[in-house]
Amino acid sequence: KKASRSFKRKDTVVKIKEGLEIGGNHIIMMAGPCSVESEQQLRTIAKSVKKSGAHVLRGGAYKPRTSPYAFQGLEIEGLKLLKQIGDETGLAIVSEIPSADLLPEFEAYVDIIQVGARNMQNFHLLKALGKSTKPILLKRGLASTIEEWLMSAEYIMAGGNPNVILCERGIRTFEKYTRNTLDISAVLAVKELSHLPVIIDPSHAAGRWDMIEKLSLASVAVGAHGLIVEVHNDPEHALSDGAQSLKLNKFSQMMDELDKMAVVL
Ligand code: PEP
Ligand code: MN
Secondary structure, three states, X not given: OOOEOOOOOOOXXXXXXXXXXXXXXXXXXXXXXXXOOOHHHHHHHHHHHHHHOOOEEEOEOOOOOOOOOOOOOOOHHHHHHHHHHHHHHOOEEEEEOOOHHXXXXXXXXXXXXXXXHHHOOOHHHHHHHOOOOOOEEEEOOOOOOHHHHXXXXXXXXXXXXXXXXXXXXXXXXXXXXXXOEOOOHHHHXXXXXXXOOEEXXXXXXXXXXXXXXXXXXXXXXXXXXXXXXXXXXXXXXXXXXXXXXXXXXHHHHHHHHHHHHHHHO
């Protein structure tokens, strides 16, 4: 199988754009709001996370909300804002694709196409992404095994796209204290089983901002190639996932802690 370690012994390094790669020794930081809410919101957050050292701006334009009455995202306008502010700041862009029919728009506006946890086994979507030239950030499903997750990567690779980045974002367990349970050992497991780069999303795992810094340090310690973190300029008024979003200064502080840790490692 194309995703497996036996198929390729050397770690895969995925090129995100000119001068930016993931899968080497350097930790790639992706940060930004859960949802793109407005031009001003996105620009404020983007400038700040860029200054703090982030490489990639995250932002949802099509939001997979549990309730149909919750904010659904700015959709195509959100993608255009991401592209515009990515160009302004020099940050690469990652955003979640809701369905295969929007692939041309995502090809035009983002650098990394995110497959959300709820779509990890949308095989029709995975096949379509196998034809894409963009790197794919494949989140682990809400209750998926590591084997199922890697098989989903296989769908994308079998279609002809070798540029898959895995993302552990917490799984459903009996434990209710946190939103999900961060499976930190999944990083070790996929590095053993696969050559693909793997990152951690501590925000959706914990569901609360006050655990993000420590979980991020743990992610780097365990060997993750990067992090994707939710950051907001005004979390109390965020249209989605405010409770797990770091304020701008907290993200900056966390980056300092990660820098200190990189010296140790
Ligand atoms: C997100 O990144 O905002 C998101 C919805 O993530 P997940 O698919 O991991 O729930
Ligand atoms: Mn979110």
